[in-house]
Amino acid sequence: MEKVEVPRELREEARKHDMYLHPIDKDTYELFFGPQHMATENFSIILKMDGNRVEKAIVNPGFLHRGFEKLAEQRPYFTNIALLLRICVPESDVPENIYSMAVDEIIGWEVPERAIWIRNVVLEMARLSAWMFWIMGFGNEIGLYTPGQWAVAYRERFLRLFEELTGGRVYHIYTVPGGVRRDIPGDHWLRQLRDTVEYLKSKLKDFDEILFDNYITFERTEGVGVMDRKFALKHAVTGPNLRATGVPYDVRKDDPYYLYDQLDFEIPVLKEGDSLARVLVRRYEIEQDLYILEQLLDMGPPSGPYMVKDPKLKNLPRFKVPKGDAYAHVESTKGDFGAYVVSDGTHKPYRVHVRGPSQSHGVTVLEELLRGARLADVPVILKTLDNCPPDIDR
Amino acid sequence: MSERNDDFITYELQEFKLFEPLFRWARKKSLWIVAFCTGCGGIEMPPLATARYDFERFGIMPNPAPRMGDLFLITGYVTPKTLKRIIITYEMMQDPKYVMIHGSCPINGGVYWDSYNVVKQFDKYLPVDVAIAGCMPRPEAVMDGIMEIMRKIESGKADGWKRYRDNYEWYKKNQDELFGEGWREKEGKRWLAWI
Amino acid sequence: MDMNEKPKVEEKAEEVAEAPRLPNTKEGRLVKAILEKAPYAEGSIRRERRVEFKVPADRIHEFLEVASEKFEILIQITTVDWLKEGEFELVYQLWSVSESVHAFVRTRIPRENAEMPTVMDIWPVAETYEREAHEFFGIIFKGNPRLGPFILEPREYEKHPFRKDFNMIGYVKMIYGEDFDRYDESKTNYVI
16 A cells, blocks of 8 residues: 655645644544534444445444433432433333333232333334434435434424423423323324324325335335345344344334234335445334334223323332342334333432443444445435434443 | 634634624524424424425524534434434534523423433533423424524623634533543444534 | 234243242253253242343353353343452343343352453454453453453552442542532531
8 A cells, every 4th residue: 555645745734733744644544423423413423444345344432321220220210200211212112111111020010001002102103203313313324314304303393282282392201100190181192193103104105205115215225235044143132123134023023022922014025234224124114113103092091091000110119129130122113112220229329221222233233334335325324224322322 | 723814714704893783683593403403393284384484584494404504403302312413513602692492301301201211401512502491392482592692692692603613611510421531433434524 | 024923922821939949931941951061050039031040150150151151142241249258249240132031140259359261252243341340440351351441540440449349539639639519508417
């Protein structure tokens, strides 16, 4: 490799101003991708470039590390809900739910049917709003800005419903161990939810025309970032990324929680394993989620309490959980999201370990897929993997 | 910088003092945001930028290059690792530049008040013009903050960049206390070559 | 489009009466099959779709190699710091896609100079999990080439902050100054 020397005068001039100029290899150079980049969202990749090709990628996470698992050990069980949901910003209900499910299992609480129905609806709403957010991110990366404008506006409808149900737009702090924090505001809320679902259903074909069935999407994603079934399983890829390689693994079917074993839905599976397959799997999942929400609304909320009756709940800061440990996981839009909670019998958890799906597909898999990709494909691969940096950093 | 250069700049500024109100008006109406969404507040940026809250009607635009940016939004908690990049990006921005912080976390740590990896008082390290409290601030609150910064620009009170220049020693001392002496050379070596 | 047509095993796990006798469910058969190949381990069933193994630390690699035939995905490696016992507990959490069973593989190692063999050769994703466990707890995984500051900055990395003996409040005061305290009104007690 031929090195281009920086001219001597320039070097001396630079040294006067405390600067240091590197000699640059003629063909290869290092590119710092992020954290100040719109596609990476507080996530840095150091790319060793050879012209326009990525020779090697090194993932450099940690810009969002807050030490959640350490902080959770310092706070009482119910206070932790307000903390742990900040792990996954686009669908903050997922960490709430896995933590609550794990604590429920340790205590051995039978969560009331009404609470389970509400939790299920909230999870599906969170999934849909996260899909809408993903459409915006993906559309922006390939230069299609219109679907993003629509999708974020449709997401606002869900956020408005969330706001009426929980009081918060983004962070809901709604699902707590033993049930949910508040009841459904009334029948008008269910009507509005049904309207929203039907509205989004009618708009899905617009997204098809402009994004999923678009020549640009096909050109940009076909054959980019291919992984096969064996590679995906060895690297613990889950969620839509795994289903795009032909493995029909979905937590909702394989380890059913809440009402999913009573619901009728399909898991879309494609075999190609490239970015296009990942995009299309997500497209079919949106349809299935709308279908699930419709079925849940047809079922209607069961009557009864929305929180378990337990005299211990009167003194929440000193609420003690028996010794034990439990693992609970749900299917988020990014994959298998799990939490492992260990209790030593006191009022604070002994250990909380959250497994974000991006932890597996955002580090080693990303590094492998980026090798040999063109620079313009880097954001496409990032967005079709649906990499969420707070999962990795926590 | 040589002395001649300094004189030149002062001279130029004096010449243009007459047009200062015009400049302020223009700056107020074309705030470009540096698209560095730190922390969780970044999730409220797309709703702000798109149909429902649409901030482009005020001349605000997200822009990837810090060289062209005017407004730096710190949208959430800041970890030391990010703070280094924030300081480098802030110093890359051209004067005049404004900083707005979102939410409780940059103000006093918020829910992460006892976390070992979250900066507690952001204004010790960089000057802040407007701070919005709450977690997370609603888009309306962010719009209100942006309006406040526009008012401050018009009245000439948004002087964070001047404070940073005048009190550079103090800010640099705080930064060095957190990161250790010589962090710029260690971390920013490669960056500085490009500046 | 290829829809999922995976046959679902409908058997329900019966209550385990005695620990050594394994019920004739899919979990029971799975545990039995693995224990035949690895008699040094203890296996039990926790509930439907949750099984548990206890393995001595020196044979963990051997055991996981056996288990990886049935369990395709390594979901996570959890480290629990049992300060009073002076031990780290490592929980390898596996998921079997074909059988839909989650397994905890537990092992304990002493806290001082904790060392483990890497399982990168079985599941490459273990690299990330091990880097994390090394960073936050200081466990050294022999054979993993990328141990070092990963998420944390070097200064915090040296402290291994998730260990139970890491004094977080003291450290925060030292780094960020004292003026962030949250006292109650009498200025004597911390309030969270």
